[in-house]
Amino acid sequence: MSAHIVCLTSGGGLPIFTRKRGEGDPLPFSVVASLNGVHMFGKSQDVVLQNTSTQETTFVWKEMEDSVILIAAARGASSNLLEKLLVTVFHAMILVVGIEEIRAPKNADRLKRELRVCYPLVDRLLECLESTSYTDLLGLDEVILCQENFMLQSLLEAYCECLGSLFGCLLLHGCTAVATPSWWSLEPNERKLLKLLIASEGQASARDIPVFLPCKSPGVPFRLVTCSLVAGVDVCVLCGPTPPLSEVEHTAIQCWKSALDLIRAAEQCYPRNFPHAIQLDSGVMGLLLVDQDVGKFMLSRNQTHAEGKKDAHRFDVLRTFYHQGASMLYKNSDAPHAVETYWCSEYHKCHAYRQGNILLCVLYAAAVPSHTMRIITRHTLRLLTSDKQLCW
Numbered sequence: 001m002s003a004h005i006v007c008l009t010s011g012g013g014l015p016i017f018t019r020k021r022g023e024g025d026p027l028p029f030s031v032v033a034s035l036n037g038v039h040m041f042g043k044s045q046d047v048v049l050q051n052t053s054t055q056e057t058t059f060v061w062k063e064m065e066d067s068v069i070l071i072a073a074a075r076g077a078s079s080n081l082l083e084k085l086l087v088t089v090f091h092a093m094i095l096v097v098g099i100e101e102i103r104a105p106k107n108a109d110r111l112k113r114e115l116r117v118c119y120p121l122v123d124r125l126l127e128c129l130e131s132t133s134y135t136d137l138l139g140l141d142e143v144i145l146c147q148e149n150f151m152l153q154s155l156l157e158a159y160c161e162c163l164g165s166l167f168g169c170l171l172l173h174g175c176t177a178v179a180t181p182s183w184w185s186l187e188p189n190e191r192k193l194l195k196l197l198i199a200s201e202g203q204a205s206a207r208d209i210p211v212f213l214p215c216k217s218p219g220v221p222f223r224l225v226t227c228s229l230v231a232g233v234d235v236c237v238l239c240g241p242t243p244p245l246s247e248v249e250h251t252a253i254q255c256w257k258s259a260l261d262l263i264r265a266a267e268q269c270y271p272r273n274f275p276h277a278i279q280l281d282s283g284v285m286g287l288l289l290v291d292q293d294v295g296k297f298m299l300s301r302n303q304t305h306a307e308g309k310k311d312a313h314r315f316d317v318l319r320t321f322y323h324q325g326a327s328m329l330y331k332n333s334d335a336p337h338a339v340e341t342y343w344c345s346e347y348h349k350c351h352a353y354r355q356g357n358i359l360l361c362v363l364y365a366a367a368v369p370s371h372t373m374r375i376i377t378r379h380t381l382r383l384l385t386s387d388k389q390l391c392w
Contacts, residue, residue: 003074003129005089005122007115008036009108010069016112019119021126027073035059035071051079062086065103068093077129084139085125091189091214092121095197099218120200121193139188141195141296144175145274145384148266149391152259153178159255160237163248167222167238172263173270174199176296178391183238187215188295198226198234208245211238227252233263273298274390278383281376285348286314286363288322289384291392292330293357298384298392317348318363326352326361342373353377358385358392 002022008015013036020026027035039061042049051060060072060082070089072082093102096117105111152170156178160168167186169179174195183191190213201207207226212218223239225248235252243251256263269275280287289298299315325341329352342351349364351373360381364373385392 001074001076001129003077003126004072005086005126006032006035006071006073007089007093008032008069008071010063010067013037013040013069014108016068016108017115017119017122019122019126021123021129022075032071035061035073036069039063039069039071051083053079058082060086062090064090065099067103067105074129081129085128088125088139088189088193089122092118092125092193092196094214094218095121095193095211098212098221099214121196124196124200139192139295140290141188141191141294142175143273143296143298143392144172144177144266144269145298145390145392146172146177146266146269147275147277147387147389148262149178150389151262152266153391155255155259155262156180156235159235159251162251162255163225163237163239163243165237165239169236171195171198171234171236172267173232175270175273177266184294186213190215191295194224194236197224198236204228206245206249208248213238229256230260230263230267233267273300274384280380280383283364283368283372283376284362284380285365286311286318287380288318288361289381289392290322290359290361291357292327292359314363317350318361321350321352321363322361325350326359329354329359340374340377342370344370349373351377353381355381355385360384 002024003020004027005019006015006027007017013033015032018026039049049061051058053059057073057075058077058079060079062070062083064070070086072086074082093115097111097114101111101114156168156170157180160166160180166180166182169183170177194211197209197211198207205228207224209224210221211224212221224236225239225245226234226236227249228234235256287300321343325343329338329341340351340353342349345366347366349366349368349370350361351364352359352361358381360377362377362380
């Protein structure tokens with residue numbers, strides 16, 4: 001797959017940045033100028049050009065705040081997905097420089113320099129178009145379910161209270177183990193971008209990064225402060241001007257030093273992402289648990305490297321099933337009481353069951369009878385959501 005993101009000023013079409021992913025050369029200047037020119041011509045005629053496509057490539061335009069134009073060009077991606085991608089890219093821009101600097105930049109060259117910080121974020125978002133990891137589910141936050149979550153939740157809330165913050169979360173290998181209610185109140189895209197920003201910074205014992213929240217606080221910055229507790233485990237807090245990083249690190253040591261064994265026990269759930277004590281039916285090949293209201297999901301992974309390619313294919317099937325079939329259970333106005341759906345193919349079967357705002361998608365072997373899928377899916381959902389210690 002080849003994908004390109006171009007950002008230009010609305011007034012003069014001056015390039016701010018371009019990013020690409022996949023094979024092929026960057027878009028030549030003549031092509032970028034043409035894509036901007038056709039949009040400007042439509043605008044002059046009171047026509048909003050949203051998207052178009054050729055046999056190989058889809059193009060999407062989106063003007064933001066009457067200040068910048070974002071253009072996406074990609075092969076093998078739908079216009080809806082590219083539009084969501086452009087919105088998220090714009091949120092990434094706000095995250096690092098704030099909305100006022102984008103609405104009324106004091107200097108175009110300065111804006112270009114400041115936005116270099118968001119290049120790793122944009123690059124990771126472009127990976128969404130071809131990745132089978134958590135990043136391909138735009139707007140959803142990946143979580144890990146473990147029996148230690150209840151105790152970890154208490155420790156996290158005590159830690160945030162010591163720092164005078166309402167916003168905090170504990171990340172295990174990039175998955176949210178527990179978070180405060182205020183953290184969950186953030187928009188899914190905000191939580192997603194904060195996690196991607198942490199991942200793009202690389203390994204560090206502590207970080208102190210100024211950020212703007214694109215929806216909650218686009219004009220007033222917060223500090224995203226993280227401390228590494230053990231390898232692959234970070235506790236993250238959104239703070240104001242105080243306390244200083246040195247005090248945050250000291251508080252982290254005091255609050256979490258007695259919980260290292262608890263954290264290592266919770267790590268044992270990764271990459272399966274739910275406790276080994278929960279035994280699934282042998283016909284289950286993979287599962288995706290989604291809470292659409294909160295904007296989070298849990299994806300079960302296989303722990304053996306030998307099964308990596310099979311896992312990638314299974315996740316691809318589950319992702320496609322969720323986007324093209326199962327997600328309609330949330331928004332099907334023609335059948336508002338629909339709670340389940342399924343697909344059948346030569347090699348696999350997929351079944352989805354919705355209970356309130358919780359949706360479980362399960363991938364089965366083709367040999368599993370359709371009526372048996374319903375029983376197994378409902379039983380699996382009870383297993384995953386009935387244990388309150390899992391904090392789902």
